[in-house]
Amino acid sequence: MGKIVGLTGDETAAEAMRQINPDVLAAYPITPQTEIVQNFSQFVANGVVSTEMIRVESEHSAMSACIGAAASGARAMTATSANGLALMWEICYIAASYRLPIVMPLVNRALSGPINIHCDHSDSMGARDSGWIQLYSENCQEIYDNLIQAIRIAEDKEVLLPVMVTLDGFIISHAMERVEILEDEKVTEFIGEYKNPYSLLDVDNPVTWGPLDLYDYYFEHKRQQIEAIEKAGEVIQRVGKEFKEISGRSYELMENYRLEGADLVIVAAGSTAGTVKAVVNQLREEGVKAGLLKIRAFRPFPVREVSQALKNAKAVAILDRSVSFGAEGGPIFLEIRSALFEEAKRVPVVNYIYGLGGRDIGIDEIKAVYKNLERIAQTKKIEKLVGYLGLRE
Amino acid sequence: MKEKGWKEIPLGGLILEAGNAEKYATGGWRTYRPVRDEKKCNDCLLCWVYCPDSSIIVEEAKIKGFDYEHCKGCGICSAQCPKDAIEMVEETKFVLQEKGEQ
Ligand code: SF4
Numbered sequence A: 001m002g003k004i005v006g007l008t009g010d011e012t013a014a015e016a017m018r019q020i021n022p023d024v025l026a027a028y029p030i031t032p033q034t035e036i037v038q039n040f041s042q043f044v045a046n047g048v049v050s051t052e053m054i055r056v057e058s059e060h061s062a063m064s065a066c067i068g069a070a071a072s073g074a075r076a077m078t079a080t081s082a083n084g085l086a087l088m089w090e091i092c093y094i095a096a097s098y099r100l101p102i103v104m105p106l107v108n109r110a111l112s113g114p115i116n117i118h119c120d121h122s123d124s125m126g127a128r129d130s131g132w133i134q135l136y137s138e139n140c141q142e143i144y145d146n147l148i149q150a151i152r153i154a155e156d157k158e159v160l161l162p163v164m165v166t167l168d169g170f171i172i173s174h175a176m177e178r179v180e181i182l183e184d185e186k187v188t189e190f191i192g193e194y195k196n197p198y199s200l201l202d203v204d205n206p207v208t209w210g211p212l213d214l215y216d217y218y219f220e221h222k223r224q225q226i227e228a229i230e231k232a233g234e235v236i237q238r239v240g241k242e243f244k245e246i247s248g249r250s251y252e253l254m255e256n257y258r259l260e261g262a263d264l265v266i267v268a269a270g271s272t273a274g275t276v277k278a279v280v281n282q283l284r285e286e287g288v289k290a291g292l293l294k295i296r297a298f299r300p301f302p303v304r305e306v307s308q309a310l311k312n313a314k315a316v317a318i319l320d321r322s323v324s325f326g327a328e329g330g331p332i333f334l335e336i337r338s339a340l341f342e343e344a345k346r347v348p349v350v351n352y353i354y355g356l357g358g359r360d361i362g363i364d365e366i367k368a369v370y371k372n373l374e375r376i377a378q379t380k381k382i383e384k385l386v387g388y389l390g391l392r393e
Numbered sequence B: 001m002k003e004k005g006w007k008e009i010p011l012g013g014l015i016l017e018a019g020n021a022e023k024y025a026t027g028g029w030r031t032y033r034p035v036r037d038e039k040k041c042n043d044c045l046l047c048w049v050y051c052p053d054s055s056i057i058v059e060e061a062k063i064k065g066f067d068y069e070h071c072k073g074c075g076i077c078s079a080q081c082p083k084d085a086i087e088m089v090e091e092t093k094f095v096l097q098e099k100g101e102q
């Protein structure tokens, strides 16, 4: 039997990593990720994991060490937040293009400046084009479940791509919740062993990693990456089903929460989805046909599934916890609005930017969004395409 | 070497065969082509020593010519030659010649 424990998001991530027992962990501390690595280093000190822990001098080095380790055939992990991810930037692209299945919890935090340590999604959204798979977690349980599945997804022969599992800084990373932990053996068996077909250390079969790749082949290698991340969609679904067999919890690319017959739909990712669910339940009791579409996989983006889920809605609001400066709306909004373009019927869609730098979002703000959706559904008029939720004028 | 499609090549830009750089033609980068005057050359092999791309072909201690598949036209051989036997000629000249336009 597994066990039920009270853990913070960071402790949950560390617990999942203890069970994964990666060969190498290279990390540098940054708020609010610090407790993940702090807890994990305790496991290393206590000898409950056999991980080689590399204390690096920066996140740039952390990701570089992970690349070296993964290329040599080791299962490598790291964890970071915000500016740490920004410092890893160029190496993140290299990890993806070398097709190394590194798994990294990313504790979402606002990017400086002005300097801020609280949650928004500007860090992960900034890395959306790096070639990494991105899975967003709503709560501690999902962090645990996503991390274990991420190993399988990343290392799938058809994928071979790095995965970041996000959790909202402080809101989830430092809040304690009830988490169901599987037996160690079950996790070990589920994730299996990582076998890189081309190990740097295999001296009998030497290969060259990282050669210059010019106009004659670079494009073809990018096409391979496109193929892999598209395939990842199916693999995420398949692994989600298999995970249900050992945990009882199933996972899709996204979660449809009370979407059947829903007229007014909010789309959200991360912890806010939990708050939206509470509002949906209240409104449903009042007879309002409210629903939630929760984005789990943002990369690959489930275009068909999303438009399928939203095409019959009367009005849709997309909540973005980050800004794409100079674009008309946040990253999730742009993606969904584009996905809906293929639908014969025009669904009215609006965008709300919210929660930047950890600005709280509560029941009242979300209710106000549903109120606005109600108005849009009645009048068929969008007064403001992109709004700001919880911002002082 | 015929260029392959994206389904035929190893993932991640890996090169699976050791020492296969020779199969990858890079001579197309050249804008100047080294041309040797056999009469001036005394086979001292200095050009062979200095060429950074191993593009001077030597057989039995004699210069046989240039490996134009890999020579980048850097001109080092020409600059080092004590006999002034290597002239750097603009590639366009050869292209035009091939087209018969002079
Ligand atoms: S031009 Fe440069 S690359 Fe070409 S043969 Fe001379 S030294 Fe070698």
Ligand code: SF4
Residues within 6 Å of the ligand: B036, B040, B041, B042, B043, B044, B045, B046, B047, B048, B063, B077, B080, B081, B082, B083, B084, B085, B086
């Ligand atoms: S350096 Fe000049 S003289 Fe010597 S072998 Fe080369 S071409 Fe001939």
